[in-house]
Amino acid sequence: MRAVFYLFTFISFYLFLVPCDVYAQEISGIVRSEISGEILEGASIYCLEYQTGSITNERGAYSIKCNSYDTTFTLVVSYVGHEQDTFTIKNCGSTVQDILLRGELSNLSVEVVGKYIDSEKATHNSTNRLTNQEILRIPALFGEADPIRAMQVMPGVQSGIEGQTGLFVRGGGNDQNLVLLDGLPVYKPDHIFGFFSTFDINAVEKVNLIKGGFPARFGGRLSSVVDVEMKTGRVDQSSRGFSLGPLITKAYISGGFGKITYHISGRRTLFDLLIAPFINSSTDNNLAFYFGDANIKLEYNISKNDRLVFSGYYGKDRYDQTRIQPQNTSSTVRTSQELLSWYNLLGNLRYDKVWSDRLTQNTYIGNTIYSYENGSAFSEENLLRRESSSLLYSADVAETMFRTSLTFKGKKNNILKVGVNSSYRRFIPGRFTIANSTTISGIEASQDTMFSRIASSNFDHNFYAEKILDIGEKISLNAGVRFGWLNGEHFKIQPRLSVETKINSKDELNISFASMRQNTHLLISGTLGLPRDIWIPANNDLPPQDSWQVALGVKRQLKPGLRVAIEAYYKSMNNVVNYRPGAGVTSSEDFSELVVKGKGEAYGLECFVEKSVGRFRGRLSNTLSWSWRTFSEINQGNPFPYRYDRRNNLYITGDYSVSPNKILLSAGFTYQTGNPITLLNDRVLPLNRELSIGSFLTFADVNGYRIPPTHRLDLGVSFQKIKNNYERVIAIGAYNVYARRNPYYVNVENERTLDGLRGQLVKVSLFRLVPSLSYTIKWH
Known part of the structure; x- marks a missing residue:
């Protein structure tokens, strides 16, 4: 009760300070x-x-x-x-x-002609923003502009694996990013094994990436907030568009009537429709491999002061391969099948209310579901007998969310935001379905077995207060606090502070501090973007993850449209998890017995240069960073580099308008030092060969070896034609122009020599030179 009393005293104090x-x-x-x-x-x-x-x-x-x-x-x-x-x-x-x-x-x-300072925007330290048009200017894999991939060129961000859309921000994991689509969290924001994100560029208005100095209204993850806002329609102008590329076709329609506006978009891969039939007709394989998604946003302007907004998303991936193997020596036919699929389903309803020129309210209610399944089946059949067996593994996570916030606007840039967030999460971390059947002379005997890990849930409640104001003409401040409860316990106070000081008309100094909490864990079993990672809730055995981060930066406006920023950061993390050595997703043990808890540490220096006006525009970002993990039962308790600890990351992107609104040239260069891996050290044989003791493996230090660095050059050119009622764009591009063999992953393969087995590293490269061509037309 004392904490509640202090809380309401704090709110009343701030409300009293807001001028009327x-x-x-x-x-x-x-x-x-x-x-x-x-x-x-x-x-x-x-x-x-x-x-x-x-x-x-x-x-x-x-x-x-x-x-x-x-x-x-x-x-x-x-x-x-x-x-x-x-x-x-x-x-x-x-x-x-x-x-x-x-x-x-x-x-x-x-x-x-005048000067007006927006404190709320100015004090967003460690923040990068990209609009729809800026994303389209960046060369992309397969010619598909991707909002998440575009964020990888920002300082402090790493992609993880070559060609994928993972975001590893300031030493954090992919699960430590709060990815929001119109305010609703997305648990798996990627398609096709991580090569594309869930966000269709036709549906995206803009993307904000917050890496530190988090405003109090955001919480639930440790490393970043990726806030994606969907496009809205217009009553006064309807439009529609269609785009055809080498792998993906997409379309959208946008407009409005009366008080209602709409924006609907969708896309689908063409691989299974164009290429798979040739594979299926020429071999004994049947292949189905695709992804598709759809977005919808509806707005109903009830009145000048009342608005109702619905946002929805559905996306699904499926990989299904069947192999038929006739046996030459008999009439027996063997059939094997592999299945992998997952989907995201989101629905969000928002109500905006303007109570007065000083008070507004936003209320959200929504639900998000992420589900995946992975299975295999085998059958053998002849004239007399048929045997079949199958194993299907599936997992789900769902979250129902309610959020409401009030914004009080006072004199100048004196703003107070207060709000309540509540979430109910449901986890099914694994269902196993096993089926076996035998048929002899028409008589069938079958046995089905199904068992599941114990389903769990948690209630996550948060209250926040956030103050935005100017102190004089040179200091802008965003101060706040977030109070959180998990299942009625695990109480946490998370203070936030972000300060901007104007040294002179061109230079700024920024400092920020943020304490964060995450009430979920992601158990990672692989690195290839497959959906086999498991979301589980925090509880007494696996406490919530906590972190705190401090950042210090300077900005300089060299001239209008040209700025440079340098920022240093330090982040400490607690209760991060990792599988114990030898444990995995298919184990039936309780998760608290499969994982170990540890600590994380990350620090680095970021540099960012941007030119945003003129015929030539570009960005240069470079990050020098370190990221460590420490677990008592791994690497003998010694700190080791995080799996995506790349020491140096350099990105250069630029575009040049040869002819305004007609021809645009774009280029992007990427250089990253290699990420660390753990190598096999030796195979130890027993001293007494007569003993029934097999050999065992020993390993070097965890993540003690780094794979070769990756670098590539991407080029693109687009030809645009604009008329009164339509716009046409033909885009030609090339990913990895000089065909560099960048390592996708590294295997250790044994080679037999006169002295026995000798291990050697084999680098597997996925993308060399990848050309692209797309045609887009929009009608207004």
């Missing part, structure tokens, strides 16, 4: 790009008459308060990469004025 200003008028609306129709977050709107302005929020919305009933107002609107424009508003008494900015310029000239 009274305005007679308000100019508000949405700012969009004239060409793409995308909302523009961070656009500047400046009112010349009152020398005041606003910055559009994440929905492209702005509002400017006026204290008289003048008949004319002049708004100057600007956004990076777009033409600055002036709008005159007449007879405005709380007027709604939506704004369309003209398309991108080849040479941008920016004139600063």
Whole structure:
């Protein structure tokens, strides 16, 4: 009760500090790009008459308060990469004025007519943002622009394995990323063994990656927040598009009528439809291998102050291969089958309420499901007898979420956010179904066995308070605290602080601290992107994961559209888990007996240079980092490098507009030092060969050897044609232009010599030179 008393005292104190200003008028609306129709977050709107302005929020919305009933107002609107424009508003008494900015310029000239600081945006340290158009400018594998793969070029982020969409942020695991799709968590955000993410570029408005200095409203993971916002439709403009590539075809439709807007998109691979029939007709194999997904977003604007939004997603992967092997010496036919499939299903309903010009509320309720199954079957049949057996393994995790938040806006940039998050998670960490049958002369005998690990669940409740304000003209601050309970216990206070100090007109100094908690664990059994990893809940035997992180950075604006940032970080993690040596997913033991708990440590230095305006644009990011794990029962209790500890990561991307809105050249270069692996050290034979004791293996230090570094160059060119009612894009690209044999993984193979068996390392490469071609057409 004492903690609750302090909590409400804290909230009341902040509410008392929020000033109450009274305005007679308000100019508000949405700012969009004239060409793409995308909302523009961070656009500047400046009112010349009152020398005041606003910055559009994440929905492209702005509002400017006026204290008289003048008949004319002049708004100057600007956004990076777009033409600055002036709008005159007449007879405005709380007027709604939506704004369309003209398309991108080849040479941008920016004139600063006023100054307005958005504290909420400015104090997001360790944050990178990419819009839909920026993602499309980055060369991509198979020509498929991917939001998650685009995030891999940011400092502090590693891809894990060559060609995959994994995100390993500041020494953390892939499971330590809170991946949100319109506010709902995604438990497996990838397709086709990790080569593509679950996010269709046609459905994505923008992506925010937060690596540190986490605002108090985010929680549940240790390393990062990947916040993906889906596109919304427009009542005043309908559009539709179709794209055809070497592996994937996709389409979308967007528009609105009355008070309702919609945006629907879908995509599917073509491999099973185009290539698999030739394989099946020429061999005794039958292959089904595909993925597909669909997105939908509906908005119902009930009134000016009330809005209802539904977001939905469904995606499925399936790999099914059947081999038929007739026996030459008899009439016997042997058939074997392998099955691997998984899916994500998400549904989210959000209600936005504007209570006043100072108070807004957002309420979410949603559900997310991730399920997968992996199995095999075998049968042998002849004229007299048929035998068959099968094994199917499946697992599920589902989360039902409720969240509501209040935002109080005070004078200038004095903002208070308070909210409650509650989640109910259900885990089925493994079901085994075994079936055997024998048929002789038409008489069948069968036996089915099914057993399952014990299903479990947990309740996760959190309350947060977050304060955003300016202290003078040079200091912006985001301070907050998050209170969490798991199943009525495991109480945790998570303080957050992010401070930005303006040294001068060009330089900024940032410092942040964040304490995080994760109430789930992912038991990782492989590295090839297969869905065999198991989500399990935290409990008394496997306590929640905890971390704290501190970061210090400096930024410098060299000139308009050109900036450089350097940031150092240190992160400590506790209660991270790993399988015990020899344990695995198919074991029937309790998970607390299969894993060990340990600690993690990560630190590094990040450098980021970005040019965001003009005909040439580009990014350079370089990260020097270390990541360690320590477990009492692994590596004799000594620290060892984390499996994705790559010491140096360099990414360079750039694009050049040869002809504005017509021809765009793009390139990307990647260099990563090799990640560590554990090697077989020796095979030990018994001293007395007559004893019935087999040989056993010994291993070197855990992750004591590093595979060769990876590097590649990707190129792309797109030809764009824009008319009044349609837009056409032909994109040609090449992944890994100089065909570097980058290691996908490394095997140890034994070679027989005169002295016995000799082990040698064999590097397996997957992607050499991969060309791509895609055709996209959009109708407006």
